[in-house]
Amino acid sequence: MHTDSYTSALRIENVEKWFGQNSALEAVTIEVRRGDFMVLLGRNGAGKSTLLRVMARIVKPNHGQVEICGMDVRRNPEAARRRLGFVAHSSYLYRHLTARENLRFFTRLYGLEDQEQRVQAALKWVGLEASSDRPIVGFSRGMQQRLAIARATLHDPEILLLDEPFSGLDLEAAELLAAWMKRFAASGKTILMATHDLEHGLEGVNRWVFLDKGRIVEELTGAYTVVRDRYKQFLRERKGELS
Amino acid sequence: MTYLFAAYTIIWVVLFLYIFNLSKRQHKFHEQVTRLERLIENRKKS
């Protein structure tokens, strides 16, 4: 395990991103310290998922500085990504491969040691041992998402980036994800989640950020209930406007 | 001789059509720019 000393898990400084003429992110500066559990709230198209993808360096910002665990993402994207676990709406899995083959592929891709044990442990943990040797094309959405979570934990990431992970999940998978997030946060690691559903996985969140039109509008650190009312008001203020 | 004439006329005609098309579009865009700027201007004032 590489527990190195870094205080700021994720730091981005006035990041700009345009897709052609319209701007997705405008002068965004955030610092997520180690152990923080931050949630990005905002309407669709406010720039939440673009922000996450800029951090994971699958989207190159037009301007700005991105650092993960103190490392500049531009200079060594691979080392930075090794520390990130990314769970999104889509599962990134290969339909025609079995659950075990999918996990084995990712352990090999990530160049991890003792691959078999990791795959076995991950399958056991998400409860997919029984159907680990059938192509996942037959899996339900919940089972696929559980496998996607297993995939994201194979390489013991320091930071968890979640992009609307709960959308389309059945109850069982949602509970598993929430439980895992809780344990992940409890172990002193960092989580950054973009969501607009206020029901799931929000215990232990210590920082809330509101995003609109690619800009950070407000940051709160209050209790969940306080934040929820403020967020509803935040949405009402922007009813009719283009996102 | 007709071949010589044909070759040059085709090229010159196409060239002039292209230049004419370019300047027409440029003019149209230019007009739009001024109109939009005026629109924004009096929006700001009111």
Place this chain on the structure above:
Amino acid sequence: MNFLNQTAAILWKDILTEYRTKDALTSMLLFGLLVILMFHFAFEPDSLETEKYGPGLLWMTFVFAGILGMNRAFAGERENDSLQGLMLAPVDWGAIFLGKMLANFLFMLVVETIILLSFTLFFNFDLLHRLSWMVTITLLGTLGFASIGTILAAISMNTRMSDVMLPLLLLPVALPAVIGAVQATAAAFTDPPGEALTFWVKFLVVFNIIFVTLPLLLFEYVLEE
């Protein structure tokens, strides 16, 4: 070392998926055999003509079957956004290209061997005569084609009409490889192998060097958003 592991992982994944579904292989093979049938009906070549047009017909079949394969090159990656999954991994994006390219290259070789055998069957092509040359030429020609095809498949994947765009972009750019391969095959089949044979094989080698390294360098710009 890591780069090779990553490429091997992607290659292994593609081979396994193909082994399980056999989509690409069957469609490419079927298409190739249909093209041969078409040649037969279109030209009704007697033995003299097959001698002369054989190499051309052969490589035309390879090219068309190859384009079909290339169109499906990133189909697996499009489901479940798996391409983004690869990009998220701590992987040099060149390895993604090399893995996919070698997979396409392999599938084309499998189909080409079967087509080559059926060519000898249908047009009694005297293959064994020059087998070693034939193998080198096919390897070189297909590698260059697969390399350009893979990066152009990745490019046309983001367009609205990807299955039309790929051949449109691929055929002109990959033409020198086809010319080289056809000329080399023709030279290989003249009785004392024509002195053009070594020349065209060298041409193919140079072509491959350029058109494997260049896409490797450019591939990250194709993936980047």
Place this chain on the structure above:
Amino acid sequence: MKSQNSLAILTFVLMLVALYAIFIYAPTERTMGPIGEVQRIFYFHVSSNWTTFLATFFVFLNSILFLMRGTRELDIRAATAAELGTIFGAFGLISGTIWAKPIWGIWWTWDARLTSFFLLWLILIGYQMLRRVVDSPGQRARLSAVFGILAAVDVPIVYMANRWWRTQHPAPVIAGGAGSGLDRQMALTLCITMVAFTVLYFYLWKLRCELERTGDTVEALQRRLQTQGLEVR
């Protein structure tokens, strides 16, 4: 706008000089007998081919610069260079075929240089097709830059492959450039026409880039109005 007008005048003057040189100054080709006059197409044919290569080179150059710096200006230059490449390519093909009919008796010969040039033209059209079918502007610029580089590197190889395949083209007259096989006056005329075409190319290129930039400003203004919730005609 001043520099644009002076370029326009320069182009116009050079074109006139070129036309004068082609039709009056250059001697008639004696060896082709009565149809010697038609040889005068040669000047336009070679000049438009040259300009097409120039355009392709600029597509290549701007594509590389774009991948390094990523500014919209470079993307505009690459795209407009390709468009001009297709137009001058068409001129080259038209004049080539019209010239081939009287002297070789056929409209089109699959000769190495003509075929390679035709292929270059198809590649440029492919480039523009690619730009039209990619929706997001950022991706369109990047993907066409990558294809621009691949295609431009491919062009000389296509020429070499075709040439070694076989060639009928009167290579010494053309390949030798102005010097070999051309008498002094013809060579001078060719130079003048080439320079005139090059200047014409730069003039059109400037005009076309200007058009793209104004188009962008219109779009930007419309977007600003939209975000202020106004109806935009």
